[in-house]
Amino acid sequence: MSPTGWPMMLTAIFLAVAGPVGTYLLWNRVRGPRPVRALSRLSMIGVSQVLAILLFGVLVNNYYGLYASWDDLLGDTGSPGVIIHDNKVVADGVPTPGLDVTPGPGGDAQGGRGTVVPVVPRDRPAGPDQRFDKYGDDALVTSFTGPKSGLGGQNDVMVWLPPQYSDPAYAKTNFPVVMLFPGYPGSPQTWFGNMAGQKELARLVQQKASTPFVLAAVNISPIKGVNTDCTDIPNGPQVATYIADDVRTMLERTFRVTTDRSGWGMMGYSEGGLCAGKLLVQYPQDFSAAVQMSGDVRPGGYVGKYGPDFANRNSTLWVLRNHKPNPPVALLAAASAEDASGSVLTDALSLQQAAPDVVDVLRKEHGSHNTEVWKQWLPQAYGWLSEHLDPVKPQS
Incomplete structure (x- = not known):
């Protein structure tokens, strides 16, 4: 019996009801000295509470699909999977970037964001550095409000600097950046906490x-x-602008990082995975690679309120089918066959079918929709991003 499904659900309901009923029936039948009777009754109450908690856990797991098997629950999700490039398994796990950047039928190559313009080098933004405070042992955090979007809040942006950043040999080196996105609801702290991405x-x-x-x-x-699915909502919150423009510009102004698109990537899990893939194909002039972990390929209900055309322009799958990004981008779609949504792996393969020169698939057979699965993908994700973003070299 797996931890999901009706057999487990009915068993948990039966036990949750049987616990209090059994306690009631046995309450006055307990024999022995007073301390023994008291301990026995407390034990019955404790067992009833544990069974109620078990039912709650089963309900939550069924709803969110956190653990697909007992091995998954115990942290054993098997192999992290293999990377499939152009429908072929890559033996060394490192795919070759696609080079075909021909726009698909239907117009521009930016998912409806206007006429394609040549990519020109970005100048480092002028202005004062953003103040960051220390967070934990190795991270920095700030509360930042974007000047264009007007969005932001307390501790909304966190940064980790690699050891090389403070190495004198790299004092003149501009570092590549990977923006990390959590799920929804979620917070950026998860990336440096439970995910331990740094x-x-x-x-x-x-x-x-x-x-x-x-x-x-x-x-x-x-x-x-x-939840806007990282979208600029008409006459509403401009979340895509906040992430891709406001936050990026602030980071370029504050830290010694590259301003070239070839050194900017993204990675996210769950809802953050949708954001990474979507923003990549919508902003190819600003980002060149992204990793989408267990992410959807279409926006949710909030975006859908504004009509099918608007939803399509914010769908990673639709954009790849109709407007191939130009300049070229690379997307790694990581998915598990046991993901509770039932469609994450199918969606990832659909992305690859739509644009095999753009999308690689990291396919995993076991593990559901949880941080243990996403953490297991990190070595391959960072390795893949290293193949698709600018390297770091000491500058004399």
């Missing part, structure tokens, strides 16, 4: 298995209780 990158850098990226975790829902 610790895994530090380990890989030490092993020379990854580029020493600057990591920037960003809140994708700056308006509490409103």
